Amino acid sequence: MSESLIEVRDNAGIVRLTINRPKALNALNSEVIAELERLLVDLEGRDDLRAVLITGAGEKAFVAGADITEMRGKSPQQARDFAGQALRTIKRLETLPVPVVALVNGFCLGGGCELALACDWAVASDNAIFGQPEVQLGVIPGFGGTQRLPRRVGPAMALDLVTTGRKIDAAEALRIGLVNRVMTQDELEAYADELAGQLGGNGPQAVRSAKQAVHDGLDQDLDSALALENSLFALCFACEEQTEGMGAFVEKRKPNFR
Numbered sequence: 001m002s003e004s005l006i007e008v009r010d011n012a013g014i015v016r017l018t019i020n021r022p023k024a025l026n027a028l029n030s031e032v033i034a035e036l037e038r039l040l041v042d043l044e045g046r047d048d049l050r051a052v053l054i055t056g057a058g059e060k061a062f063v064a065g066a067d068i069t070e071m072r073g074k075s076p077q078q079a080r081d082f083a084g085q086a087l088r089t090i091k092r093l094e095t096l097p098v099p100v101v102a103l104v105n106g107f108c109l110g111g112g113c114e115l116a117l118a119c120d121w122a123v124a125s126d127n128a129i130f131g132q133p134e135v136q137l138g139v140i141p142g143f144g145g146t147q148r149l150p151r152r153v154g155p156a157m158a159l160d161l162v163t164t165g166r167k168i169d170a171a172e173a174l175r176i177g178l179v180n181r182v183m184t185q186d187e188l189e190a191y192a193d194e195l196a197g198q199l200g201g202n203g204p205q206a207v208r209s210a211k212q213a214v215h216d217g218l219d220q221d222l223d224s225a226l227a228l229e230n231s232l233f234a235l236c237f238a239c240e241e242q243t244e245g246m247g248a249f250v251e252k253r254k255p256n257f258r
């Protein structure tokens with residue numbers, strides 16, 4: 001049986017997706033993107049989903065970009081379709097209702113960096129290398145990098161990276177806010193357990209509402225976004241989680257969220 005292009009591990013609703021093309025440094029070809037989209041459609045419907053982690057197989061790369069060998073012969077229309085398929089898939093990842101975290105375990109270039117940017121946050125191993133080197137190939141980022149990178153690190157740093165194509169190490173990625181934390185490969189391996197421990201004690205619906213408030217609010221002016229928060233906050237008081245969470249505090253016990 002052939003190995004799957006994306007490995008899936010599920011530990012009590014914390015789902016870990018591993019892009020599995022290590023010989024090509026996990027480069028994203030159309031097959032990988034289609035497989036990722038299929039998996040995300042399944043995950044979208046799962047009420048027990050708590051978080052999604054995405055990483056790359058092997059110790060060398062998260063994802064070294066879109067597959068250059070596949071892209072090189074494409075016509076403009078084929079290139080648009082290829083990027084369109086990836087944009088749609090990456091958007092699905094971004095809009096999952098639970099936290100989505102990139103575990104960046106090595107090269108994170110081009111389409112790989114764009115995949116990480118669609119995650120709610122990223123943690124990196126200390127050997128990770130980031131960049132948007134597309135201009136060195138005569139193209140520009142096509143999986144959302146020109147839009148999500150400036151939103152994450154500011155337009156000046158994004159323009160520095162997308163026009164020079166220079167690569168940066170994990171320390172610089174941390175300094176500019178591209179990643180939240182840097183750790184060793186071993187610590188990165190254990191991060192799923194750490195996250196399970198942290199999220200496990202929280203109200204699952206509250207975690208989803210917190211993500212929704214941040215994401216939807218960012219697309220609105222501040223007054224509308226604050227009104228959105230107010231509505232989502234009020235909605236918490238219609239859920240059992242609030243009764244349990246606040247009740248547990250008053251009764252000096254741990255909450256037991258279902």
Ligand code: HXC
Nearest residue numbers: 023024025027064065066067068069083109110111142143
């Ligand atoms: C296809 C790739 C690849 C890629 C690596 N490989 N990156 N294949 N697409 N993006 C393949 C290599 O061809 C090689 O295959 C194998 O993986 C190992 O890579 P090496 O180059 O031998 O490794 P190393 O010398 O350690 O260099 C690592 C590297 C380099 C610095 C990451 O591979 C590299 O520069 N890769 C391309 C990075 C890049 O430009 N990414 C952006 C792509 S454009 P063989 O068969 O020779 O062993 C992009 C656009 C997105 O992402 C939007 C499009 C719409």
